[in-house]
Amino acid sequence: MSYTPPNVFADGTPLLAADVKENDDALRVYLHEGVVAGDLLNTAWVQTRHVQAPVIDAFSGVQHGVTGFQGSQWDGGALVRCQFGSAFLTGKRYGATVEDNWEVVPQTAFTLDLRRTATVIFHWWMESMNGPDNGPRSLGTDAYMWVTEYTAGGLLAGTGTKSVVPTYAEEVVNNHLGWTANNPPAGPETPYSILGYGNMSGVKVFSGTNKLAVGLAHLSTIDRSAIINWGIALEVYYL
């Protein structure tokens, strides 16, 4: 409906407060719930400057605006944050036979307070150096560190129940494969470090709502893995 003033005023007649108020009330109703497409200019006229400015959290590297979130974190910046994975956190050693006991990779998570259901796209990459783990690995059972994304309800990363899809996990092998100090070939021709370095990259696309955390979790059977470079990035679309 378009707006039509209930009262039309004429010179020389009393101006009643009630008439003005009635016009104002009708205008208030119109502006709150009565504007229809025909009342609007029939060309695109909303400009970027008219859109609510985003809130930028410089510490987390994320901004939240009208259409969603975006931002990133990486190992550099103000602090160099080499991360790690370890079998001593995930409680598995050599030849994992179960796909649970995932533990977070520190600081590689975002927390979101979604205002309505949104499409979340979480990107990550990392380069890691795994081992050497000179344990029973040399008996023939491979040791790996798997990494994949987790989501959890609640705003504190890692405090909610982690949801992980093991099939989506990626892995890097321990760098001790085939190397034995007393059983040549060994030494410079076949150094223990010839394996055990790996890069991974993944993208998790999902629909989210309310408060949640999305980040990286690991399941390791290697005593230690140094995640020497890493990055995470976030795209969230409400629309």
Next chain:
Amino acid sequence: MSRIIRAPVDAGQVITAADLNNTYNDYNQPGALQADNTRDQAFDLPHFQNVVIVKNSQVNVLGNTGMLHTAPVTTVASELAAPIVVHPVQTSTGTETRMTFGANGWVLALGDCLRVWWNLSLKCYYAGSPWNNASALGRYNIPDTTPPGNVVISDGFHCWLAYLQWDTTSAALTNWVAVQGQSDPTTIGAYEGFYTQYLNAGTVISPWTISSFAFADNGAMPAGNNGKGFNHEWFAPYGMFVFAPTIAPVTVYGIRLVITGILHSGHLVGGNQENVLLYDYNVGDPTQYLEYKGGRISAVHQRVA
């Protein structure tokens, strides 16, 4: 310019009935509401109810479920001769694990963008030293310290290739071809392979690592130092693809990941000496194969303009 620009009435100002009527009638005009009326107001999320950025999104499992390197796994054989038949990623029982977008597909209009990401856990197998097979590409000799002997070594540039195909013809999904910017295997001189300029949706996968350590002796290599091979064990290659139609809308009915190999890098001897990947049947053998467990493929169809 806005027609709702009337200045407010100041205290003590004399106005007429027309002034007052005009103030209200400013809002009784089609198309009266536009940019200039917003002034320093702001539009927030509720104003954008009918605008879609993400038109479609989908995630599918690749291969077999699970992450442990146990059965079931799926095997890809190395190519032994032309014609090349690429391997669509599937379960161990032969069911293709591909993305399908229904009878109407995803209609990528001008201004839309298709983004695809995938990762797949796999392991490459080999037996012996296939890179040293007779006529293997990348194989060359270095004089050893006992002339006229030679040490045979490899440049180590063999690879498997994973790339994306799509079907843009019908939901029947019987016309799979490489996505735009990516080619399927083609004839390159006496070889089959790929021009590297058409590998926009391709990921190369190293089948082995070769290590060689020897001190040169007057430019010659001590005999017997022709490299030791290492298996990479399980790792997880990944890839991505981005496409935005530039001429006409494109309807995509499905996307799948395919794997093929074993290839070796090269370049044309004439013309622009373009870089290529060539199938190396000299190393192809049932003992050279690729095994994969599981992974994921994700796609997002969104509006960017």
